[in-house]
Each structure stands twice: as C-alpha cells, then as structure tokens.
Amino acid sequence: MNAFDVLGDPVRRRIIEILAEGESTAGHVVEVITTEFGISQAGVSQHLKVLRDSGFATSNPQGSTRLYKLEPGGFSSVDDWLHNIKHFWTKHLDSLEQELTKNPTPLKKD
Secondary structure, eight states: OOHHHHHTSHHHHHHHHHHHTSOEEHHHHHHHHHHHHOOOHHHHHHHHHHHHHTTSEEEEEETTEEEEEEOGGGGHHHHHHHHHHHHHHHHHHHHHHHHHHHSOOOOOOO
C-alpha cells in the first residue's frame, strides 16, 4: 500500500500520533481510538495491521500484550517525496520572511 494511502486515513493518522508519544500497548491504542472514532477493537486491529504491514509501526509481544512503536523507515517514502517538492514552498517562505523583516507590522489588539 502506498504511504499516502496509509496516511490518508484519519484513524491511522491518529494511531501514528499516539505512537509518536512513545511505545504503547495495543489496549491503550484501542481505548483511545474506540473512544474517539467509535470503531470496534477488531477495526483498530486492522488499522494496526496496515501500519505494521506498510512499515510504519512494529509490534513486540510482551506476554499477553503487544507493544507498538513507530518505525522511522516507513516514513522514508514520504520524506523523499517532500524533499523533491520542498523547494517549491521554501522559496516562497523565504520571500515572506524577508518581506516581514523589512516591513514589520504590530499586531492589532481588539
């Protein structure tokens, strides 16, 4: 599955956000996702499987629980894609910074 197909799903993006905070048990991920999205444990498990199969996450069995963590290698294709188009907005942001530096305007308070 293409990295952007994986990241295009809001449930998987939220799981990635949870795992970005650090290693997490499958139970914790299920608890958060079922609360926020109202999907079943089986549904969350399917999303975790997609993340594992696509290289975005790994799991490590610890007795009767599974610990999930992000796998940086899964993001390499996204990073490569961003690297190829980064020049497009960097030039514009640099121009904006120069303009703001030349003409600073105070923030208006209501």
